[in-house]
Amino acid sequence: MLTKRWSFFGLALGALGVVYGDIGTSPLYAVNQVFFGHAGVTATPVHVYGAVSLIFWLLTLVLTGKYGDLLNTVVFADWIFFGLTVAGLFLLRKRLGTPEGFKTPGYPWLPAMFVLIALAVVYSVVREAPVRAAAGAGLLALGIPVYFIFKRATRRNAVTRG
DSSP: HHHHHHHHHHHHHHHHHHHHIIIIHHHHHHHHHHHHSOOOOOOOOHHHHHHHHEEEEHHHHTSSSSSHHHHHHHHHHHHHHHHHHHHHHHHHHHHOSOTTTTTOTTTTHHHHHHHHHHHHHHHHHHOOHHHHHHHHHHHHHHHHHHHHHHHHHHHHHHHHHH
């Protein structure tokens, strides 16, 4: 009986380590790089707000579900951006042509396959975990007003300085 209890605590500690290792270190790494990394960002109210929001979202995600649920939410959002980033390569090439020194391995087939794989991953999460996919889409949608607020504040600061 005693070994079963210790086995349970060992497994629980290991699971916590996996969740923290996957989800918990990203915001901590970002905060470290913002304030102590090579970027040398000063601790302005905007930067502190951004760092605190990372920790807030980390706690929100960790406290709202099991690891598989969290993974589905994050995978859904990640792969949307992975696919859009690579799809942006096609737009960049259309606008700029093929600038000297700008080579893409396997262009256009390899990037096109990556975009299709990204679509398949997103579709898979929507099919297998529609509630978590909706939660991921909701979290992404929450970023839209934040983007416009910061865009307006940046424009206002540029006008005041200029």
